[in-house]
Each structure stands twice: as C-alpha cells, then as structure tokens.
Amino acid sequence: MTIAISSRSPEREEAGALPGFAPLRAPLPLGQGSDDIALFLDFDGTLVEIADHPEDVIVPTGLPKLLLALNEELEGRLALVSGRALKTLDRLLDGVDVAMAGSHGGEFRPAGTKETQALAAPLPQPICQALQDFAQEQGGLVFEAKPFSAAIHYRDRPALGDTIYAFATALAADNGLIVKHGKMVVELTMPGSDKGHAVTRFMQQAPFLGSRPLFLGDDVTDEDAFAALAPFGGSGILVGPPRDTCATWRLEDVGAVHRWLEDAI
Numbered sequence: 001m002t003i004a005i006s007s008r009s010p011e012r013e014e015a016g017a018l019p020g021f022a023p024l025r026a027p028l029p030l031g032q033g034s035d036d037i038a039l040f041l042d043f044d045g046t047l048v049e050i051a052d053h054p055e056d057v058i059v060p061t062g063l064p065k066l067l068l069a070l071n072e073e074l075e076g077r078l079a080l081v082s083g084r085a086l087k088t089l090d091r092l093l094d095g096v097d098v099a100m101a102g103s104h105g106g107e108f109r110p111a112g113t114k115e116t117q118a119l120a121a122p123l124p125q126p127i128c129q130a131l132q133d134f135a136q137e138q139g140g141l142v143f144e145a146k147p148f149s150a151a152i153h154y155r156d157r158p159a160l161g162d163t164i165y166a167f168a169t170a171l172a173a174d175n176g177l178i179v180k181h182g183k184m185v186v187e188l189t190m191p192g193s194d195k196g197h198a199v200t201r202f203m204q205q206a207p208f209l210g211s212r213p214l215f216l217g218d219d220v221t222d223e224d225a226f227a228a229l230a231p232f233g234g235s236g237i238l239v240g241p242p243r244d245t246c247a248t249w250r251l252e253d254v255g256a257v258h259r260w261l262e263d264a265i
C-alpha cells in the first residue's frame with residue numbers, strides 16, 4: 001500500500017513561516033514505509049463538504065466502499081473520529097463497519113461491534129435543555145442533541161456567533177463543561193469528550209497498537225487529535241487553508257482528501 005504525504009516546504013520555513021503552520025506541498029509516496037500506518041479521519045469538512053444544515057450534507061456514493069477498502073488495506077487500522085453522533089454516522093454511511101468515535105470522542109466503538117463505550121459522562125439533561133431553550137429564544141437556531149454533547153448552529157445567522165459563544169462559555173464555567181467552537185457551531189461537552197482522548201484510546205488497543213497514526217481533519221476541534229499523535233510518532237494532516245495548527249501536513253480540500261485516499265488503495 002502507498003500512503004502519500006505532503007512534505008514540509010523548505011521555502012516557507014526559510015521565509016519565516018510560523019512554526020505549527022502546516023504548508024502544502026505535492027504529495028510524496030511513502031511506499032514501503034506505510035505498512036505500519038493507522039488512519040484517523042474526521043467527517044464534516046474532511047470526507048464530506050460543509051453544507052448549510054447538518055442534515056444537508058451530500059455523502060459521495062462511493063465513500064462507504066472507499067472506507068471499507070482502506071480499512072482492509074490497513075488491516076483494520078482505520079477509524080472515523082467525528083463530532084457527529086455515531087447513530088448519525090451510521091445512517092449517513094450506510095452502517096459501514098469500521099472503527100468510530102462520535103460526539104467528539106464521548107462515544108467509542110471498535111470495528112465489528114454494535115456496542116458503544118462511553119469515554120465521558122453524558123451531558124446533563126438540564127444543560128442540554130438550557131442550550132435548546134436558548135437556541136429557541138434566539139429565533140429558532142438549529143439545535144443538535146448528541147449522546148455526549150449538544151450544539152447550536154449559526155451558519156444561517158452568523159451575527160449571533162459571539163452571543164451564542166458567550167452564553168455557552170458562561171454555562172460551561174458554572175458547570176465544569178467544555179466549550180467547542182467549530183465551524184459556525186458552538187458545542188458543550190463533558191471533560192474528557194475530545195478527539196485526543198479517542199485517538200489515544202484507539203492507539204492503546206489492537207489493531208492500532210504499535211502503528212504510526214495520521215489524523216486528517218479540518219476544524220479547530222481536530223487540534224486535540226493532532227496534539228495527541230506525537231507520543232505515537234504520528235502526525236496531523238490539516239484539511240483546508242493554512243492556519244496555526246498542530247498538524248504537520250496539509251491537503252487543500254475535501255476533493256484532495258478523496259484523491260489522496262483513493263491513491264492509497
């Protein structure tokens with residue numbers, strides 16, 4: 001199997017580019033060196049294009065098959081690590097049987113099982129209700145309840161971003177919660193429900209044990225995962241425009257991710 005990785009750009013580094021600023025370069029094949037690789041994939045903005053509403057995403061018809069083929073090539077060392085609920089990923093991906101973590105890492109499920117393990121406590125119902133009420137009071141913003149987090153989306157009302165973030169931050173401070181500010185979305189989770197914990201848990205068990213992890217993600221919520229890779233000798237691949245990041249490499253967009261993945265099988 002050949003996994004291609006974008007290399008660092010000496011030109012950018014010489015030009016004094018920020019450390020931690022993943023540059024884009026043409027992919028280089030790793031060839032034989034890729035036998036020990038594990039692949040961790042974010043979903044929205046990485047495998048599927050961002051849409052106006054969470055339910056409007058268009059899943060490429062070949063995506064479940066591509067994931068299965070990669071999983072086979074990698075002998076099971078492939079996992080989706082998403083902010084979405086696992087039941088949503090199951091529905092959108094036709095129940096494809098690969099390892100998955102959902103709700104930003106609160107839900108954890110190895111391949112070959114229907115049993116979900118909890119990596120964090122669920123968000124208390126009163127918190128969920130407070131967020132939902134707030135979304136309603138702000139004129140009916142899109143509210144998304146997940147087993148281990150809850151989100152208010154403001155893609156259709158961008159001017160409300162700061163107000164929602166301030167409300168969620170106050171709620172989090174009073175209740176020992178974590179705020180995640182993703183792409184036009186503010187979410188609350190319990191401590192421990194993050195993608196870094198999920199990747200670490202996968203890496204501590206077969207078939208990931210001893211492998212070299214690569215994590216592909218586009219959002220700031222993927223930074224926890226990028227940061228968790230170093231102890232395992234892995235690296236992050238940022239999807240999208242350059243920004244300050246813990247990722248080492250970068251792919252330009254969802255199309256580039258699909259081409260990169262397809263080249264690996």
Ligand SMILES: O=P(O)(O)OC[C@H]1O[C@H](O[C@H]2O[C@H](CO)[C@@H](O)[C@H](O)[C@H]2O)[C@H](O)[C@@H](O)[C@@H]1O
Pocket residue numbers: 042043044045046049050051052053054055057081082083084085144151153155182183184185187219221
């Ligand atoms: O970690 P991910 O798999 O990337 O999930 C992150 C969030 O993705 C979804 O919201 C984002 O995508 C929507 C569809 O494109 C878009 O409308 C929204 O503005 C984005 O924030 C999902 O709805 C969230 O639950 C995930 O946490």
